[in-house]
Amino acid sequence: MERIVVTGLGVVSSIGCTLDDFERGLIEGHSGRAPAHNFDVSGFGAPQACEVKDFDPVAHVRNTPVGALGRSSQFSIGAARMAFADAGLDEADLKGRRIPVTIGTTDGESQTLDELARYWVASGLMDAPPELIEKSAAGNLSNAISREFGLRGASRTISTACSAGNYAIGNAFDMLRAGQADIAVCGGSDSVCRKTYSGFSRLGTIAPEKCQPFDLNRQGILTGEGSGILILETLSSAQARGARIHAELLGYGLSCDADHMVSPNAESVARCIRIAHDNAGVQPSQVDYVCAHGTGTSANDTVESQAIKAAFGAHVPPTSSIKSMVGHSMGAASAIASIACILAIGRGFLPPTINHDTTDPNCIPDCVPNASRKQQVRIAQNNGFAFGGNNAITVYGALDREVA
Amino acid sequence: MTDAIVISGLSHIGPDTPTPPATFSRLSFETRETLGKKGTRNMDRLTALAIGGMADLMPTMGIDRETPRDDVGIVVGTAQGSIDSIVRFTYETLAYDRPDFVNPALFPNTVMNCAAGQAAIWYRLRGPNTTISCHEMSFLAALEYSHIQLRRGGAQMLLAGGVEEHSEVGEAAATLIAGQAGTEPRFAECSTFVALETAAQAQAQGRTALAEVLGVRIAFDPDAGSADALTDLIAEVLDGAGVTADAVDASVMSACWPDQRALEREAIARTLGPDAAPMATFDVYGNGGSGHNALQLRQLLAALSSGGIGLLVAQERHGNIAALLIRKGPK
Numbered sequence: 001m002e003r004i005v006v007t008g009l010g011v012v013s014s015i016g017c018t019l020d021d022f023e024r025g026l027i028e029g030h031s032g033r034a035p036a037h038n039f040d041v042s043g044f045g046a047p048q049a050c051e052v053k054d055f056d057p058v059a060h061v062r063n064t065p066v067g068a069l070g071r072s073s074q075f076s077i078g079a080a081r082m083a084f085a086d087a088g089l090d091e092a093d094l095k096g097r098r099i100p101v102t103i104g105t106t107d108g109e110s111q112t113l114d115e116l117a118r119y120w121v122a123s124g125l126m127d128a129p130p131e132l133i134e135k136s137a138a139g140n141l142s143n144a145i146s147r148e149f150g151l152r153g154a155s156r157t158i159s160t161a162c163s164a165g166n167y168a169i170g171n172a173f174d175m176l177r178a179g180q181a182d183i184a185v186c187g188g189s190d191s192v193c194r195k196t197y198s199g200f201s202r203l204g205t206i207a208p209e210k211c212q213p214f215d216l217n218r219q220g221i222l223t224g225e226g227s228g229i230l231i232l233e234t235l236s237s238a239q240a241r242g243a244r245i246h247a248e249l250l251g252y253g254l255s256c257d258a259d260h261m262v263s264p265n266a267e268s269v270a271r272c273i274r275i276a277h278d279n280a281g282v283q284p285s286q287v288d289y290v291c292a293h294g295t296g297t298s299a300n301d302t303v304e305s306q307a308i309k310a311a312f313g314a315h316v317p318p319t320s321s322i323k324s325m326v327g328h329s330m331g332a333a334s335a336i337a338s339i340a341c342i343l344a345i346g347r348g349f350l351p352p353t354i355n356h357d358t359t360d361p362n363c364i365p366d367c368v369p370n371a372s373r374k375q376q377v378r379i380a381q382n383n384g385f386a387f388g389g390n391n392a393i394t395v396y397g398a399l400d401r402e403v404a
Numbered sequence: 405m406t407d408a409i410v411i412s413g414l415s416h417i418g419p420d421t422p423t424p425p426a427t428f429s430r431l432s433f434e435t436r437e438t439l440g441k442k443g444t445r446n447m448d449r450l451t452a453l454a455i456g457g458m459a460d461l462m463p464t465m466g467i468d469r470e471t472p473r474d475d476v477g478i479v480v481g482t483a484q485g486s487i488d489s490i491v492r493f494t495y496e497t498l499a500y501d502r503p504d505f506v507n508p509a510l511f512p513n514t515v516m517n518c519a520a521g522q523a524a525i526w527y528r529l530r531g532p533n534t535t536i537s538c539h540e541m542s543f544l545a546a547l548e549y550s551h552i553q554l555r556r557g558g559a560q561m562l563l564a565g566g567v568e569e570h571s572e573v574g575e576a577a578a579t580l581i582a583g584q585a586g587t588e589p590r591f592a593e594c595s596t597f598v599a600l601e602t603a604a605q606a607q608a609q610g611r612t613a614l615a616e617v618l619g620v621r622i623a624f625d626p627d628a629g630s631a632d633a634l635t636d637l638i639a640e641v642l643d644g645a646g647v648t649a650d651a652v653d654a655s656v657m658s659a660c661w662p663d664q665r666a667l668e669r670e671a672i673a674r675t676l677g678p679d680a681a682p683m684a685t686f687d688v689y690g691n692g693g694s695g696h697n698a699l700q701l702r703q704l705l706a707a708l709s710s711g712g713i714g715l716l717v718a719q720e721r722h723g724n725i726a727a728l729l730i731r732k733g734p735k
Binding site: 040042043044098101105106107108113114116117118120121125126128129131133134136137138139140143146147150151152154155156157158159160161167171174175178193194195196198199200201202203255257258259260261262268271386387389390 | 472474477478482483484485487490491492493494495497498499502503504506508511512514515516517518520521522524525527528529530531532533534535536537538539542545548549552553555556558572573576577579580581583584621622623624625626633722723724
């Protein structure tokens with residue numbers, strides 16, 4: 001079976017809009033939180049959010065009218081352009097190739113849908129410009145990349161909410177394994193929006209100030225945004241062009257709770273971990289690091305910890321949540337977290353869980369509190385869970401490890 | 405042929421008679437009448453249509469709502485989830501004195517995977533549960549995704565469908581788009597699901613396949629001004645299946661928009677010959693939105709005799725293209 005490797009990474013996040021800045025943020029434990037100003041917060045006081053700063057779409061979008069793109073599509077193109085550059089692939093060589101694009105999302109072009117609601121309140125739905133409707137289609141997130149770079153492969157948007165990034169990476173993995181392409185683009189994108197902030201706020205799951213995953217006194221999430229894009233490639237393609245290889249994508253697993261739309265289910269998450277390990281061909285004892293879904297809500301962190309303990313037994317690897325730093329970027333979250341796993345493998349460090357005061361005894365024992373740790377990582381597991389009970393887990397490995 | 409993927413069942417709620425022009429047809433489907441009161445209090449129409457749309461598959465596929473099934477999953481094609489649930493939720497945060505007057509029980513309806521997740525709960529299906537958004541090609545994207553998942557062994561069976569609801573926000577959005585394109589607003593509500601599994605499993609379970617999937621591919625056409633990309637894709641699917649053009653007995657195109665319709669017609673003519681007379685789904689049912697390709701599939705199945713080979717093509721307005729080749733089963 002053809003081995004699948006990661007040759008390019010691109011990231012747009014609240015702690016940095018280049019791979020270098022993002023990596024430095026993970027190592028130094030930066031926080032992306034600030035007063036929210038990229039969506040309508042009227043009626044909410046002065047909430048905090050982890051918004052993307054310093055992203056200039058014009059610097060990235062070259063072949064598409066920027067105004068025709070929603071914020072999430074702009075992030076997608078930006079992260080994809082950086083990922084192609086990181087992979088050493090020239091735009092001129094990409095055009096016309098049968099390269100598939102799969103992008104995960106929770107809310108698609110949520111800011112344009114917010115705007116549609118504002119038209120409705122102000123004067124009526126039919127007063128909205130048709131261009132706004134065009135801009136709001138979820139399918140645009142993947143199509144925007146395909147069109148910008150002239151790619152002729154399948155262009156899919158997977159809208160399985162907050163695990164969608166991992167779903168998308170799994171889909172690209174399958175395309176390459178099936179021999180339908182040599183190179184694939186995948187990841188996830190989302191934008192902050194009033195709808196999502198309001199919903200989580202009403203559920204009482206937004207932290208008033210900081211996000212503290214696995215802390216005894218954790219109070220919830222901070223909403224975030226961004227995009228994480230991976231260039232996946234068959235090992236033979238990467239070797240043939242002498243590409244630098246970040247890591248190997250060993251496999252992935254999906255499961256569905258079929259239990260409750262919002263509350264996670266430990267048994268189902270543990271099952272997903274086992275499916276992912278089986279697919280990746282790894283034993284639990286081989287996993288050096290788990291990048292947690294780790295939202296910072298009471299329910300998620302407890303249930304995720306139970307599931308990890310059930311799946312790993314006595315050997316629970318260090319498990320941290322980068323959401324403490326970058327917030328919850330929804331459909332982008334597990335794609336951005338995948339990049340964190342890949343950097344952990346390539347650079348030999350564990351990203352921290354910042355804002356940590358008191359470990360919750362019901363959670364995992366080692367959340368890499370507050371400071372990153374120098375450590376060799378051979379195999380890293382990335383958890384992604386979502387409303388709807390949609391669990392998706394990806395597993396990455398150092399390329400030079402022995403293949404079982 | 406035992407590793408072939410077959411369509412072992414199809415269930416459908418949707419237009420069975422032609423959709424009149426200049427309308428957004430609403431089915432007589434009512435959530436509580438069909439699904440009952442339990443568990444449907446906060447369910448939106450899209451989710452209810454999805455659950456109702458796949459209901460007829462369950463007895464044949466051995467799914468009973470009592471036994472959790474880890475080996476069966478659901479793949480829903482929906483362009484936008486319920487745009488009505490999403491935009492209405494935000495509307496309510498803006499329209500009232502305080503934003504937190506919204507009903508928190510409606511928040512899960514605003515994620516696009518709500519229908520897939522709720523259907524999994526309803527039928528206790530714990531296998532891969534995926535939602536795909538590909539505009540009016542969402543059904544075929546779901547079918548193609550399912551095909552890949554089954555081939556990799558990710559599930560024993562997948563229920564893949566396309567669902568479109570009629571709603572206040574959806575009707576406004578569709579009308580605005582049709583107006584911009586200068587076409588008649590003619591839209592149809594529908595929910596259609598197919599059960600996909602390997603031919604070997606269908607046979608072992610004594611299920612007669614409605615059709616075998618000889619090939620399915622989706623791709624993107626960045627130029628979208630010529631029929632070349634779709635022509636190439638059709639050729640790829642035919643070649644992959646070892647089927648020659650003269651063996652194709654019937655074809656169907658989506659025909660949703662004038663420009664794309666012309667490309668679909670040209671690609672079929674270039675592949676199957678100038679005499680090929682593809683059916684045009686829009687002309688009968690209007691635009692079925694996320695379920696449009698499913699309406700095409702039903703038309704194609706109805707036109708084929710046992711053992712006949714049919715080709716379904718779609719050139720979607722945003723540049724997505726698809727080709728599906730099937731052989732109709734023995735019944």
